Amino acid sequence: MSSAENPEQAVLDTLAALGVDYELIEIDAEYADTAAFCEKYDYPLEKSANAIVIASKRGAKQYSACLALATMRVDVNKTVRKLMGVKRVSFASAEDMAELTGMRVGGVTPFALPTEIPLYVDARVMALDWIIVGSGGRDSKLKLSPEALRKLPNLQVIDGLAFEFPPREPVDKEGD
Numbered sequence: 001m002s003s004a005e006n007p008e009q010a011v012l013d014t015l016a017a018l019g020v021d022y023e024l025i026e027i028d029a030e031y032a033d034t035a036a037f038c039e040k041y042d043y044p045l046e047k048s049a050n051a052i053v054i055a056s057k058r059g060a061k062q063y064s065a066c067l068a069l070a071t072m073r074v075d076v077n078k079t080v081r082k083l084m085g086v087k088r089v090s091f092a093s094a095e096d097m098a099e100l101t102g103m104r105v106g107g108v109t110p111f112a113l114p115t116e117i118p119l120y121v122d123a124r125v126m127a128l129d130w131i132i133v134g135s136g137g138r139d140s141k142l143k144l145s146p147e148a149l150r151k152l153p154n155l156q157v158i159d160g161l162a163f164e165f166p167p168r169e170p171v172d173k174e175g176d
Contacts, residue, residue: 007102010112011136018151020111022144024135032106032138034070045070048132049125049146051108053097053117054080057088063100067110067133067149068122068162079161083120102136109134109142110149119154121146122161 015022031040038045048070056062064084066074074080081089094105101113110119110133125131126146135142149155 005102007107007112007136008140009136010102011109011142014112015142015148018111018148020144020148020151022142022148025132025141025143027140029106029138032134034106037132037141038070043132047128047130051110051134053092053100053108054084054089055092055096056084056086057090058086062086063092063096064118064120065108065110065113066120066122066161067125069124071164072122072124072162073165074122074162075160079158080120083118083156083158103134104138107134107137109136110152110155111142112136113154115154117154118156119149119152120156120158120161121149123157123159124162125149126157 027037027041031037034048034050035045038048046069049067050070051065051067052074054064054066054076062084064080066080068074076089097108098104101108113119128146130143131146133142
């Protein structure tokens, strides 16, 4: 069965093949998005990492995956663009990401990605004792040591891949 058919199993198989210790946290898929997960299941946002897929916008399509703390924003337009060696990039569409990885938004993880996709990880992720990442699906998360990422062949740890940003203020819909 391919990862597109069962991405969660592909992730678990990858973790087993790499000899990675992890905790599988079963969740309600309604809470798969990081902020909702952390609030509902009482995990710190500062120990959660988001995986995103970036696509080039011109010429032959190129992709990369980035992993940064949930409290940070990946520097897509400068750092990632330079790392990919392209002029313009954007977040991959949900459809492209699903076709490429077999995973859906809220479940994307660095484990079981196609090995030809470079994986850029912000150095601050690696400084933690444990992190929460997606599991390949929306109904669970993985808790593991960031050192497990070092077992991935396409990993590059990047200083300054992401930057801090102020929290967004809630929008007052009634005032409009």
